[in-house]
Each structure stands twice: as C-alpha cells, then as structure tokens.
Amino acid sequence: MMTTPNGKSIENNRSATGKVDYEVLVVGSGFAGIGAGIKLNKIGIHNYVILEKAGDLGGAWRDNTYPGLHVDIPGLTYSFSFEQNPYWSSLYPPGSELKQYADHCAEKYDVRSHIQFNKAVTKSVYDEEHNLWTTYLDSGEAITSRYLVSASGFLSIVKMPDIPGIDEFKGKKLHTARWDHRHDLTGERVGLIGTGATAIQLVPAIVPKLKSLAVYQRTPIWLLPKPEVTISEGMQKAFKNIPFFQRLSRLTLSMFTDLIFIHGLIRYKRFERLLKWTERQCINHIRNQVNDPAIQEKLIPKYDFGCKRPSFTSKFYPVFNRENVELVTTPIARITEKGIVTTDGKEREIDTLICATGFQVFEKGALPTFRIYGKNGVELSDFWDVNRYSAFMGATVPNYPNFFMIFGPYSLSNASYFGMIENQTRHMARCLQAAQRKNANYIEVKKESHDKDFQNILRKAKKTIFAVGDCAASNSYYFDSHGDNPAIRPVTSVEAWVRSHLFSMNNYNFSAK
Ligand code: NAP
DSSP: OEEOTTSOEEOOOOOSSOOOSEEEEEEOOSHHHHHHHHHHHHTTOOOEEEEOSSSSSOTHHHHOOOTTOBOSSOTTTSSOTTSOOTTOSBSSOBHHHHHHHHHHHHHHTTOGGGEEOSOOEEEEEEETTTTEEEEEETTSOEEEEEEEEEOOOSSOSBOOOOOTTGGGOOSEEEEGGGOOTTOOOTTOEEEEEOOSTTHHHHHHHHGGGOSEEEEEOSSOOOEEOOOOOBOOHHHHHHHHHOHHHHHHHHHHHHHHHHIIIIIHHHTHHHHHHHHHHHHHHHHHHHHHHOOOHHHHHHHSOSSOTTSSOOEEOSSSGGGGGSTTEEEEOSOEEEEOSSEEEETTSOEEEOSEEEEOOOBOSSSTTOSSSSEEEOTTSOBHHHHHHHHOSOOBTTTBOTTOTTEEESSOTTOBOSSSHHHHHHHHHHHHHHHHHHHHHTTOOEEEEOHHHHHHHHHHHHHHHTTSHHHHSOOTTOOOTTOOTTSOOTTBOSSOHHHHHHHHHHOOGGGEEEEOO
C-alpha cells in the first residue's frame, strides 16, 4: 500500500511487465470519445482503444431516450464542423437523430472498430517506472497504454433525489436518463421531480396520456420560446448541394447560441442590458402562455438569466393550463409507499415517480467518472478537492503525465459541446504530434504554465455573471463546492479556438523514457 499526500492510502497497482497494450486508451464512446478517435486516426495513431461501459456508443444520446427528447441547441451547430449533416429533420432535431449521427461518424471515420463495449473502467494508475497507464475494469481486467484520454462525459452519472423514503415507494420509479419504454403511463397519476432542460421536454410529451401530473419544482429555469422549424427536403438539398449555405447558417446560429449560453455570461457587464431584455422575453413568454397569474409568478426565476443552464421551449408552460396538471412548489418532505408528501403535510398519491433530477456534475469523483492516480499517487478528484478544479486549457494537469481530458475543468467555451470537443482533441493531437517529432514518449504540462493559466481564468472569472450577477437563488450545477464555475472557460469561443491552434509546446515537458 502507498499513501497519498492527503494521507489516504491507495492500492499499489503498478504494472509488473511494462508491456504497452495500446499507444492510447480512451475512456468513453460518446461524441467526445468519437471525436478523440477521429483525431487519432487523422494524425496516424491507429494503435488505440476506446473503452465503453455500455453495449453501444453515443454517450448521453444513447442513454437519454425519454419521450420528447430533442437537442435544445440547433443541430446545424450541434455537430462536428468537418462532418456537417444536411439532413437534420428540424432546427432542433430529436435525440434519435443525434444517436444516428454518432453511429454515422463512428462508422465513416473508422472509430467503431476501435471501441470495446461492456468494459467499465474503474481506475487508471500511472506507472512511473515504466511510463505507462494501467487501466482497470470492473471485471478485474487490466489494460496498459502509453497515453490516457478521459472522454467519459459530464452528464453521465445519474442523480436520484436524496429524499427520505424514496426507496419505500412501491409504484414505478423512473429516471429520465434510464427511461423504461416498456412502462405505459396511460391513465396514470404521475409525480415528476425537477424542472431542468430535461423535464421541460418530457412533460409536454407525456401529459396527454396521463390521468394527472404533479410537477415538483424547486428552482424554476429561464426558458426562451422555441421556434418549431422543420427542415424541408428542399432545404436539406440546399444544405447538401451548397455547403457554403450550411456553413453560413451554422455560423449565424452559433453566434446566437454562444451569446446566450456563454459570451453574454462571461462578459456580464457588457451584455447586462441584453440579458435583462432576454429575461423580459422569458417573462412575457410565461405570461402569454400561462393563464393563472399565481402560477405565472411561481414559474419566474428569482436569479439572473444565465446563472443556471437556460433552455428553449414553447410547449412546457401551456401544460399548466390543464385541469389535471399541478405545479407544486411547496418543498418535498418525504416519499412514502404511495406518493409524495410536501412540507405542508399534503400527500399526493401517484402510480409513477419520474425523477428528472439530472446528473452528478461537480460532485467529488464525478469528473471523470473513474479514478485517476498520477505520478505522486494522488487521485485526481482528491487533488481537485483540496486545490480547486483546474487544468491547463481544460486538458492537462501537472503530475498526471500523458493524460488528456476532453471535458476538463474550464474547457467549455461554446454552447455546442462540439466546439469544445474539437478544441480539446486538437490540444491532445498537437501534444502527441510534438512528442513524435521530439522522439519523446513522456508529456507533462509544466506547473508554472498550469498555474498561470488557472490564475488567468480566476481573474477573468471575476467578470462573469457567476461572480457579478445575482446567482444566489439559482441552485446551479455549474457551481462546485468551492463556489467556482469550472464548467465554463471565461473566454470567447473564437479565443478558445485560436489558442487551441497556437498554444506553445513550451508549456510542456517532453522526454523519452
Ligand atoms: P438539471 O438541469 O440538473 O435539473 C434537475 C432538476 O431536478 C432541477 O430542477 C433540480 O432542482 C431538480 N432536483 C434535483 N434534485 C432534487 C430534489 N432532491 N428535490 C427537488 N428537486 C430536485 O438536469 P436535467 O434537466 O436533466 O438537465 C441536465 C443538463 O442536461 C442540462 O443542463 C443540459 O446541459 C443537458 N440537457 C441538454 C438537452 C439538450 O437538448 N441539449 C436536453 C436536456 C438536458 P434545482 O434546480 O433546485 O436543483
């Protein structure tokens, strides 16, 4: 056994032989893992494996199949820049089209053949003696690689609500990311907990078949009207035949979504009036769609637009005009065998409990989803727990050599995750190519580069809505236990794109071991 500087002991799992099974081992086959595979193929590294815990690829778009699932960022931007899809059926395509797109990309770019399914990674340990990573699966199998890439996502560990009595409930219990399509909700009394981006899509899709629905809202979210625009065959042909037209549409939509989801938030003072105007549009949207003024008030958030992930819908609010739908804002006290009891003592009996309660995001150990022991034997989430989340350009951490993250702390600077995936895989590829040029097999970010980048982030973070705005009542998963928002890099998407191309390799130590 060895002991970390935190005083925690870990197993000494160093590989005995030093044999490298793969040059690169990627964990996760969602779009991040697929993007990493595409990049590795492109730079000529074919000796890699992608380990996937499930039996299929697609990450969040494999796991989420709940009724009403659509992407709330336009498909034209929510896709790889080098593989634009002219055939989205609508501006905001259904989840099934995203899953098909993931399959398409994995096939077309020869990534699927590198994926090993049903391989759940529990931990990776850096072996300093042999300069390799040993990755352990829940089966006990161990696989070695020179480089390790975490692409395990950040919306993958489902969060069930921590409510007393939840295990006692005798009816059907569902989490939105583990939808059971065999369960028929027709004629049922349903209690649904949560009003995030998922619930607002699910509720309108299921409500017509229910006997009654009680929506338990703890914190409302800001919701903009969503234009229901189908993309006609003629338009699809235009996108196919005139790629410039599609690129222009993508650029225009990206500018809009990046402004709403990122840029306006990181330059809060500059965009404050625009954000206040956006809030007014959202409030008008509620007043136009909900009849009862008391319900209108309950649906209006009491924090600044942007503190919490907003979304788009024109179908959620009208649901509260139905006789059989109730918006419950009294806090939940407990769950019983038969239903949900609120703190006013009222019990609502239900047949099915739906938990639209999201995911563990910055809860300790959720990012990445497996444990990573670096050069000094310290587990990465322990390191962050003490030192705050940080990573050089969202990708690398000192003492964790030959390790790259796709969604690392402060990596997201686009509304569409694909912008982040392309920047982060570019970062990885540039480092691997530099190592090849230098005949090196050891890459470690310099501590001074990492620290400088982090200080720069913290300085810029002071200007964001998360520091300057009124976020107290937002209960936002963007914030970690230190009060930081490590989800969003406080730079524009253009800046992040340029830096991912131009950052100096002098930020890294390279050597041959
Ligand atoms: P979420 O945003 O984390 O929302 C979870 C909801 O459950 C919140 O309303 C939360 O209330 C509530 N909740 C959690 N625990 C609770 C408890 N113990 N008691 C009462 N209420 C509780 O999760 P999500 O809606 O699944 O969305 C997660 C993310 O997925 C989104 O932010 C977005 O990034 C992504 N998403 C994307 C799309 C897309 O189309 N691209 C669609 C859906 C989701 P509080 O707010 O008070 O915590």
